[in-house]
Amino acid sequence: MAASSTTAFTASLACARPDSLIFLRRSAGGFGIRSIAMPLRSRRLWRGRIRSEAATDIGVKSASNSRASSISALEQFKALGSDRYMKERSSIAVIGLSVHTAPVEMREKLAVPEALWSRAIGELCNLNHIEEAAVLSTCNRMEIYVVALSWHRGIREVMEWMSKTSGIPVSELRDHLFMLRDSDATRHLFEVAAGLDSLVLGEGQILAQVKQVVKVAQSSGGLGKNIDRLFKDAISTGKKVRTETNISSGAVSVSSAAVELALMKLPASYALSARMLLVGAGKMGKLVIKHLAAKGCKSVVVVNPSIAKVDAIREELEDIEIIYKPLTEMLSSAAEADVVFTSTASETPLFLKEHVENLPPVSENFGGFRLFVDISVPRNVGSCVSEVKTARLYNVDDLKEVVEANKEDRLRKAMEAQAIITKELKSFEAWRDSLETVPTIKKLRSYAERIKSAELEKCIQKMGDDVLTKKVRRAVEDLASGIVNKLLHGPLQHLRCDGSDSRTLDETLENMHALNRMFSLDTEKAILEQKIKAKVEKVQS
Template sequence: MAASLGSVSSLPPSLPTDVAASSFSRSPMSPPQVSVCFKPLYARALVSVKATSFNPTSEGVSENLVQKNGMDLKPSGPSALEMLKTSAADRYTKEMSSIIVIGLNIHTAPVEIREKLAIPETQWPQVIRELCALNHIEEAAVLSTCNRMEIYVVALSQHRGVKEVTEWMSKQSGVPISELCKHRFLLYNKDVTQHLFEVAAGLDSLVLGEGQILAQVKQVVKVGQGVAGFDRKISGLFKQAISVGKRVRTETNISSGSVSVSSAAVELALMKLSESSYANARVLVIGAGKMGKLVIKHLVAKGCKRIVIVNRNEEKVKAISQELTDVDIVYRPLSDMQESAAEVDVVFTCTASESPLFSKDNVQMLPPVGPAMRRRLFIDISVPRNVEPCVSDLETAELYNVDDLEEVVAANKEDRLQKAMEAQEIIFEELNKFEAWKDSLETVPTIKNFRAYVEGIRSSEFEKCMSKMGSDISKKHKEAIYDLSKTIVKKLLHGPMQHLRCDGNDDRSLSEVLENMRALNRMFDLETEVLLLEEKIRVKMERSQK
């Protein structure tokens, strides 16, 4: 597939902008690390917009774009969207939409920064709508986990889109823009695709090949379905990433023998136990969600015989106890959390609470642990954190969070690194296939407009023919002539349509397809670029009303 696609890197680079792109530099023989570098921003050729198309008094822009139901949609000040709609065309050049990811993850930002930007899953739809209400954002998606918070957008302008999303992130989190810029990473277009494919495949995780991230990518698609703004490009990107993640795990077995964040947490606690065994340890798990259930399973696998679970409701705990019949599972409500912590040696916290469950004062009030332990052990794998960091100042407590798991993720690393190299080959192949699909979308407006243009001629000529033949023509003959006109049009369109597609199934390059598109636009005066931009404006204005 790779040989049949015109390389995106062969496109002319855009002029330098005020936005620097950051990317991950990964060596196949070393764990994922981050290096920040300046990169050229790749963009499609800039296309000038015809001056007459944006004259506010001309027919190029419908009055419905300015007013609807008697309401004046124009803001009080000249917003970027209003300027784009009404200003003289010679002040603007058309910039093709870009896919951008703006994020912070375990490689670039400490947990105390990540937790401030964490977005609960229940808020993802609202965040998508808020992002798409920004002037230069067309589509959006959120991927927020304990190790990362990444926002994916399709932007009309790269630097304006980055500016708007960064300002939104700062406003929502309270983190100053200057601080965000120290820890964020920015990727564009093909680099975004490669990054998300690596994320879904488990190559960008703290633990190479960990499986939970694929489920989290699937959840992005599930939550985004039907949400305005989770549209064709972004949804297509995430759906393809899911396919890549499945294929990598099937063909490389990268997940076999690896540890997840939850199992690493259980391993870390085991390393800190004085007897290096869960046989006699008293254990409390707070939270029975996906992460909590995984922690419980790994505890059982390591020989833990009794586990106290604190959760909001008992249903999930009952389901877990029915599945794990070889261990004594005790349910306690949230109101008994402090009392339950007083009776155990090890506390795992893995809830979605946005405020700490344990403060320094709470922990200081707990009685001493049993004779087998020097200090009570807290393993906090939640983001935002469930245990206040100052708990580690106490002589009676020992606290670890998700950023402290490095010492246990070295297990089976060499084997997984070899499988990661195999996974990169799959990602490269899938990357080219996705880029071919995405690039083919550029010609969709031309295809639609050319079909409409030809269909308009066919319909007009058919009606003229019918009027000349009079009313004596039978229904059968009329249908035969109609079918003939449709067949002629279909056969005439076949050749041009084939030359406007770039789906990786032939030797046609992207540059050739785009040249065919421009030639068709010129020959038939389709003005696709103008119509496409007007459509984007219309969509933005409709969303602003909702």
Template sequence: MASSSGFATSIALPKTTTTMESSSSLLHLHNFSSYVPFSSSRFHKPSKAITMASQRAFVFIPKCDVASSGALIRDDKIESKPASISALEMLKTSAADRYTKDRSSVVAIGLNVHTAPVEIREKLSIPEAQWPQAISELCALNHIEEAAVLSTCNRMEIYVVALSQNRGVKEVTEWMSKISGVPVSELSQHRFVLYNKDAVNHLFEVSAGLDSVVLGEGQILAQVKQVVKTGQGVPGFGRKISGLFKNAITVGKRVRTETNISTGSVSVSSAAVDLALMKLPEPSYANPRVLVVGAGKMGKLVIKHLVAKGCKKMVVVNRSEDRVAAIRNDIKDVEVIYKPLSEMLACAAEADVIFTCTASKTPLFLKEHVQTFPPVNHQIGGQRLFIDIAVPRNVESCVSNLETSCIYNVDDLKEVVEANKEDRIRKAMEAQAIIMEEVKQFEAWKDSLETVPTIKKLRAYAERIRASEVDKCLSKMGEDVTKKKKGAVYDLSVGIVNKLLHGPMQHLRCDGSDSRTLSEILENMQALNRIFGLDTDISLLEQKIRAKIEQTQK
């Protein structure tokens, strides 16, 4: 515990604790919603691939279907067919991917702190400025219609509307491998794949802070908002994906407003400060020299939490002084010393605890740098603490081999939130009730989009008949028909068509305004398609795929 008299008043924990072992039960806690029977559809018998993965010390998360290599092998066999067969014919004749419905799927594919170590996640990290380019590249894939990217220090998750589940997942996985350099076989060991309702439920849990290392974390909601802001106007950030993320924002706001899940919760930044307190020796007179590298969003939060824990002096290294000056104006009675990036190593050599939180793509602290630093005060424990909460990491991993240094990254924050499990479970259960309600509403909205093509085709069909019959009528009336009479005939024909279409249109609407179930509405849609001959020769999905194939061949 930290006393009010100073920053470094904490009880040190053993440094030999293995992160994966010590946090295994906690990871299950943070995914406890997978075990609570809110929806029986989310339970299934573990596959052989999942069982093998859990034996290799990976955390088993029931709601995530960890794809086995077998699926990729089957796809490879399909791809190896003779080139003389067209791509569309291969799709239409594939038993695994035969299109039986004109319905695309919402799919979530990714890696997060629960399924992959930081060594893997940092290779797939995508800066916010590159999200639009990533969306464009994903939507250029044959089976991907819409896409969004959520990349943070704890997760890199891709949400897509796929024309085919299996092939869409395969294409996205290969794209992830291409941009990261991580082999598909290795990605398949760590990734999770969720479909439709499970994918929606997962994003809502993420936005609500239920899937974070720290339950109720607020920063993730801001990151979800940024996905929507960045995606506006980007081709490929379409109606379904946009609606999904906007609904996720609503969920995040409701959970934090209607429950007390945020009460007493901490962010990644505050957990980093608490971790430093836990690792420092207990004596209160050991006042550490603190260095913060980076004054962005994460750095600003680190500084504020340091102040809240009693730290009265710190050095902040940043590219420019503007952000540091703004932070200095927000806090009182604390000495915040700015240093430029060029003096980072010199400042680190004089620091006992170093927090790193920059967006650098390459490590800032290398082993060859750190091994030249003078030793820290023995009262601090004889080791310089690096708390690296950046992804990609700012401190080279081999620095941990030095006896004079100790590194902790975002994956090590799990032990900070071990306490108060029962209270967190109760809060999360309250949030799950809201999530269930919002998932149901989103699914109803998404399903209502399925009838839109039939509504449009039925309206166009009626309009063609109306226009043709009006032309016949007017031609029989002769050339001396006044404009007023022509208008009357036109209005009469429109009125008749609208009244005749009113009933069928009402039976196709799926907005929750009546008592009809989704299955009834879809049956009505299929009946109208048959009665009026609205179906085309090939399915809507196959039409979209044909268009994509033709576009790539140009």
């Protein structure tokens, strides 16, 4: 595998027509596919069309020694014109789909359970052009955040990974995916964390889910410094938006929208007397019970694999009777229910057509229909249930009817939120821009320290150890260090790009390139070679 993987990798480096790999166009909506308009911002929400690039086999010799093969691949990289990559900075990118761009049938195929996030991050980081990665997968979205060594090749590799893991052809994925780069990708995550991109504008659960990405990745050592800082800044921004705009006030969550939808579909005079069943006692399920209680429901049956979570909910919610049933009694409990809510992590449907059509009919007081409200992704209730004449099936995509009713006020607050996001975005970009010059600063300091050490050694040899006391020696060393620091102060000041002064990134980068040339630091190429070598060695390990 080592030789073939290296061949494929170096071959991909040889195919250097970055403008030929991906064609971008604006989406049909003009500036992004959204059901919730953001009038203060024109988002560049692109759909990508990837065309395959013929990889030329440049023939890396089969190696008995992984180190020799690694060096060979690196030498070929240099020979193939690494200047192409010097001009392309590593990009932060997000590629994915959400409730705004893809139906639930598509989202459930791409959903990654939380237990598999760490593995997914590892697989993504093993792709040739991906340096860092994170996965945000919820019932309303599946988004992959990466730092790509090459934008075009990185995006292509992520799309192929998504296709492989979901079983959906790339050609079919293209119609639903969105791709955003650098500041657009950063702004998108900040908006997601702030609840501006949610089906329910301002909902709070998404912030907890963004926090969970960081928690899971930290436990597995998966996040690199760029993605780690990106997600932490997004969490901070989400908190600020909620605190300073009160956008979550009166906002409905997915769970409360599900309750609203069920009550909306029931005859008003009988709605609160309907027999309620909830399958799943997780976070979403707990919120369903909470909102049922708030609406005046007095009792709910909860089916769950264990009673522990149900007992914990009982202790917290005392205004509603909670009746526990084991999973083995799910169908018999459904037979006695008028409304069935489902919210579990099951990857296969719990209710199918043959299950539902054998259930006894419900009272005519409820229209003769048993309601199934499925807020799980993947879905817990098969789409075939909608074929049963005595059943009505609703999933997360059907909640828009409820959401539209109370979003007008929060849209005004969303405009205020954009000002906060813009400020936080500038702060993050200033931090990331400052990283550009760090290697040059380190190399310049190292260069100066080498000269200082060499000249000190000459001076001490001339003076002789018998002349130098410890005090005199320390004074000479301090003098040399002081001269170096004062000489470096000016150049290093001109390498600052952290938003603390008026210097632009372009000006700072010009200064960096000038210092690289003057002192022959060759920083950019050295860093890139290091990245390439690390990738080659990872493929071969």
